[in-house]
Amino acid sequence: MTDVAIADPELHTGEEPILREATFNPKVRTYWLLAGALVLTVSIVGIPLLIFWFPIGYALTGLYLERLRCVLTEKNLHVARGVLVRQEKTVPLDKITDLAMSHGPIMRSLGLRGLSVETAGHSGEGRLIKLVGIEGTEEFRAAVLAQRERVGGPGGGSSAPSAAAAAEGEASVESAKLLSEIRDSLLRIEKRLDDGGGG
Numbered sequence: 001m002t003d004v005a006i007a008d009p010e011l012h013t014g015e016e017p018i019l020r021e022a023t024f025n026p027k028v029r030t031y032w033l034l035a036g037a038l039v040l041t042v043s044i045v046g047i048p049l050l051i052f053w054f055p056i057g058y059a060l061t062g063l064y065l066e067r068l069r070c071v072l073t074e075k076n077l078h079v080a081r082g083v084l085v086r087q088e089k090t091v092p093l094d095k096i097t098d099l100a101m102s103h104g105p106i107m108r109s110l111g112l113r114g115l116s117v118e119t120a121g122h123s124g125e126g127r128l129i130k131l132v133g134i135e136g137t138e139e140f141r142a143a144v145l146a147q148r149e150r151v152g153g154p155g156g157g158s159s160a161p162s163a164a165a166a167a168e169g170e171a172s173v174e175s176a177k178l179l180s181e182i183r184d185s186l187l188r189i190e191k192r193l194d195d196g197g198g199g
Helices: 028-042 044-067 105-110 137-151 163-198
Strands: 018-021 069-073 076-081 087-092 096-102 114-119 127-132
Touching (some): 028 044, 028 105, 069 137, 114 137
Antiparallel strands (some): 069 076, 096 114, 114 127
């Protein structure tokens, strides 16, 4: 089987040069078909629909795979997917906290891995995007993390303090000055009260 990498003119990367484009293993279609069959089997009502699921699901997963695209640029990770409803997401590399890899029993049997993009500011699962079946998942993950380091993302190699950190430092200094002035004012008031009360 060959890798599938379909160019999608609808995926807008702006003027950023593409550093790496993910290719997807065609076995991912089998994974999606089995996952859909499992969902239908769990719901008793869906068991009769299994007869229709495989031919329809096979066609849909083929279209979905043709339209699936993941591109790494200098500053962003762009993902486009969907057949009827097209989704396009752009994740700034400096917002990515981790790229978690997963591979359950079905994935392992098909030689596939899942890659979840976790971003700063998302509570709970923190999962913005999950992709299954990227060829060379480990290498793609390493390339994204290395590029994130270059742009100075979470845990990145940027040694210069960010503008936000600098502003926070200035606010802390201002707060400390204000608190010192308040303390000094209270001490003066307390001294006057003591002087006036004792005399």
